[in-house]
Amino acid sequence: MGDPPVKRYRRGEPQEEEEAKLSDLEDPHYTPYVPVRDRKLERLTKLGAKLYNSKKTNNDSSDSEKDEEKSGDEEDPQALARKENISLLDQHTELKRIAEARKESAFEKQLKEEEKILESVAEKRALMGVAELAKGIQYADPIKTSWKPPRHILAQPEARNERVRKKHCILVEGDEVPPPIKHFEEMKFPKILIRAMSKKGIVKPSPIQIQGIPTVLSGRDLIGIAFTGSGKTLVFVLPLIMFCLEQEHKLPFNKDEGPYGLIICPSRELARQTFEIVTYYCNYLREEGFPEIRACLAMGGVQVNEAVDVIRKGVHIMIATPGRLMDMLDKKIVKLDVCRYLTMDEADRMIDLGFEEDIRTIFSYFKAQRQTLLFSATMPKKIQNFARSALVQPITINVGRAGAASMNVIQEVEYVKTEAKMVYLLECLQKTGPPVLMFAEKKQDVDYIHEYLLLKGVEAVAIHGGKDQEERSKAVEAYKAGKKDVLVATDVASKGLDFPHIQHVINYDMPDDIENYVHRIGRTGRSGRTGLATTFINKMNDESVLLDLKHLLLESKQKVPHFLGTMQSENEKYLQLGDEKGCSYCGGLGHRITDCPKLEAVQSKAASNIGRRDYLASNATDY
Structure with a gap:
C-alpha cells in the first residue's frame, strides 16, 4: 500500500495577511485580547489614580472624613499592592500599624460594652431624701463658711498648688478646688488642738489632710479616697469641731437642741473609735477654757439612756450606726432640724452592704442643706457616681488608686492546705512580736482559733458579730491596752479601726472580696510605719479572687x-483599658466588669428575690 495522501492548505500571500489585519483593526466591534494579569494591573492602576485624585481634591474636608477615607484605604488588602514602589519591609510595617488600629477598635468596643453594663447596674434614683425628691428640691451652691485660707496661700499661683498635689500624689476633680495647705498652723487651728495632735505623734498633715481639711473648712462637699491608715478621720473630725465651736460662740446650744454634726459609721467598733477621737480633742479644748463641745454615741449594744442624757443638754456632734440612728429618729428621740454637717465613714461599704434605703430615710429628716462628706479606702466608680447625686458641686480627692493596698505593708502569700492552717498559725506568730491581728471568715473559725491559741499559752481575745457588745468592747480595750497579744476577729474589725502599732496581720482565710482584703491588711503599716501581712490560700479559694490578689x-x-x-x-x-484598671464595679484588678463575679452574684440574688416575691404575692392572693 502506498502512503496516505497529505492534506494541503493554501497559504495566502503576505500582502493579503496584512490587508486582513488592517481590516480587523478598522472594524469598530473588534476587541484585541489582553491577558488577565495585564487587565487586573490596569484596573488597579486606574483605581489608585482615582483615589489619589479624590483625596487630593478633598484636602479641605473635615478630619473625620479624612480618617474614614484613610481607614477604608488601609483596610483594603490590595491597597499595598497598588504601591509598587514600597519595599516589603515598609509594607510589613504598614500591615502592623493596621493590625494595631484594629486592636484599638477592639478595645473601644470593650469599653462601650462595659459602659453599657455599668449604666444598666447603676442606681437610677438619686441618693436624696424622699421629701427633697418629691418637692424637686435641689441645692445649686455649696454651704458658705467663715473660714478662708491665709493671704499668702491665696496669693500663690495655681501652678504651685499643682506642684504640691503632684509631689504628694493627690488627684482632685471638681470646680474651684481650695489650695492645699502643708501645715496645721496655716489651717488656723487653735494651738491647743495642734498640741493635742503632737501628743499623738501627728506633727504634719498627711496627703489626704493637706487637700482634704482646707476643702472641708471651705464648706465644700467631698468624696475622700485614700489608703487605710492615711488619716482620713481627722479630715472630718477637726473641721467639725471648729464649726461647732463657732456655733457655740454665736449662740449656745439649748436643751434638746442638736446635733449640728452627724457622723455615720457602718460598724460599732468604728463608731466607738471615732467617738473616742472626737472626745479626746473636745476635752483638750474644754481644759483650755473653750466652750464645751458635747458628743454622744448611738449604736447597738449601748444603752440609749447614755445618748439621751447628752441630747437633753444639747448635743453638738453625734456618732451613730445606721440601725440605732434610724430607731432614734423614728421615736423622735433625736432631731436633725439644725444638722448642717453629715459624714459617712466607709461610705461605699454602707451603700454596698444594704444600708442604702436607711441612708435615704435619714436624709429625709434633714430640714435644710447640709455639707456632705463621704470617705473610704475602696470606692469603685459605681459608688462614686451614685454618691454624687447626694452632693452639691462635690470635690473628689484621691490619694493613690481607689482600692489600692498601702505601700507600707509587706504582703506575704502562703499556700497552706485547709487541714494544716491551724498548726501553721503558731509558726506565723514567730515572724514578728505582738500585737498581732488575725482574721477569719466564719464566726465558728474565730472561736476555734481563739480556743487553740489559749491552749497553746497565747494571750488572745476574740470578737465577732455573735458576741454581745460588752464582751466585744472589753476584748478590744484589753487588746488596745497591750494586755493581750493577739486579737482574732471576723471582718467587723477590718474597716476603719486604728489599733496601735500592730506588727502583723494574719488572714486565716482569703476573703471572698478583694476590698475586704485591702481593709484587713490596712490595720498594719499605719501612720508611716511598716507592717507585715500573711495570707493563707489554697485550691478552695475562688479563682477570680486569686487573680485580683495577684494583680494587687x-x-x-x-x-x-x-x-x-x-x-x-x-x-x-x-485588664487595663485607658486610665481604668480592672473592674469598675468592685475594684478588682484581675478582671473586668464583663467577668465580675460579684456583679453576677448580685444579679442572681436580685433575680431569685423577684421570683420569690412573685411566688409569695400569688400565695397571698389565694388567701
Missing part, C-alpha cells in the same frame, strides 16, 4: 508566689 501584689511591687504567677485571666489583654 504586682501593683504594690510585692513578691508574687509561683502558683499565683502562673494563673492567667482569659481576658488578660483587657
Whole structure:
C-alpha cells in the first residue's frame, strides 16, 4: 500500500495577511485580547489614580472624613499592592500599624460594652431624701463658711498648688478646688488642738489632710479616697469641731437642741473609735477654757439612756450606726432640724452592704442643706457616681488608686492546705512580736482559733458579730491596752479601726472580696510605719479572687508566689483599658466588669428575690 495522501492548505500571500489585519483593526466591534494579569494591573492602576485624585481634591474636608477615607484605604488588602514602589519591609510595617488600629477598635468596643453594663447596674434614683425628691428640691451652691485660707496661700499661683498635689500624689476633680495647705498652723487651728495632735505623734498633715481639711473648712462637699491608715478621720473630725465651736460662740446650744454634726459609721467598733477621737480633742479644748463641745454615741449594744442624757443638754456632734440612728429618729428621740454637717465613714461599704434605703430615710429628716462628706479606702466608680447625686458641686480627692493596698505593708502569700492552717498559725506568730491581728471568715473559725491559741499559752481575745457588745468592747480595750497579744476577729474589725502599732496581720482565710482584703491588711503599716501581712490560700479559694490578689501584689511591687504567677485571666489583654484598671464595679484588678463575679452574684440574688416575691404575692392572693 502506498502512503496516505497529505492534506494541503493554501497559504495566502503576505500582502493579503496584512490587508486582513488592517481590516480587523478598522472594524469598530473588534476587541484585541489582553491577558488577565495585564487587565487586573490596569484596573488597579486606574483605581489608585482615582483615589489619589479624590483625596487630593478633598484636602479641605473635615478630619473625620479624612480618617474614614484613610481607614477604608488601609483596610483594603490590595491597597499595598497598588504601591509598587514600597519595599516589603515598609509594607510589613504598614500591615502592623493596621493590625494595631484594629486592636484599638477592639478595645473601644470593650469599653462601650462595659459602659453599657455599668449604666444598666447603676442606681437610677438619686441618693436624696424622699421629701427633697418629691418637692424637686435641689441645692445649686455649696454651704458658705467663715473660714478662708491665709493671704499668702491665696496669693500663690495655681501652678504651685499643682506642684504640691503632684509631689504628694493627690488627684482632685471638681470646680474651684481650695489650695492645699502643708501645715496645721496655716489651717488656723487653735494651738491647743495642734498640741493635742503632737501628743499623738501627728506633727504634719498627711496627703489626704493637706487637700482634704482646707476643702472641708471651705464648706465644700467631698468624696475622700485614700489608703487605710492615711488619716482620713481627722479630715472630718477637726473641721467639725471648729464649726461647732463657732456655733457655740454665736449662740449656745439649748436643751434638746442638736446635733449640728452627724457622723455615720457602718460598724460599732468604728463608731466607738471615732467617738473616742472626737472626745479626746473636745476635752483638750474644754481644759483650755473653750466652750464645751458635747458628743454622744448611738449604736447597738449601748444603752440609749447614755445618748439621751447628752441630747437633753444639747448635743453638738453625734456618732451613730445606721440601725440605732434610724430607731432614734423614728421615736423622735433625736432631731436633725439644725444638722448642717453629715459624714459617712466607709461610705461605699454602707451603700454596698444594704444600708442604702436607711441612708435615704435619714436624709429625709434633714430640714435644710447640709455639707456632705463621704470617705473610704475602696470606692469603685459605681459608688462614686451614685454618691454624687447626694452632693452639691462635690470635690473628689484621691490619694493613690481607689482600692489600692498601702505601700507600707509587706504582703506575704502562703499556700497552706485547709487541714494544716491551724498548726501553721503558731509558726506565723514567730515572724514578728505582738500585737498581732488575725482574721477569719466564719464566726465558728474565730472561736476555734481563739480556743487553740489559749491552749497553746497565747494571750488572745476574740470578737465577732455573735458576741454581745460588752464582751466585744472589753476584748478590744484589753487588746488596745497591750494586755493581750493577739486579737482574732471576723471582718467587723477590718474597716476603719486604728489599733496601735500592730506588727502583723494574719488572714486565716482569703476573703471572698478583694476590698475586704485591702481593709484587713490596712490595720498594719499605719501612720508611716511598716507592717507585715500573711495570707493563707489554697485550691478552695475562688479563682477570680486569686487573680485580683495577684494583680494587687504586682501593683504594690510585692513578691508574687509561683502558683499565683502562673494563673492567667482569659481576658488578660483587657485588664487595663485607658486610665481604668480592672473592674469598675468592685475594684478588682484581675478582671473586668464583663467577668465580675460579684456583679453576677448580685444579679442572681436580685433575680431569685423577684421570683420569690412573685411566688409569695400569688400565695397571698389565694388567701
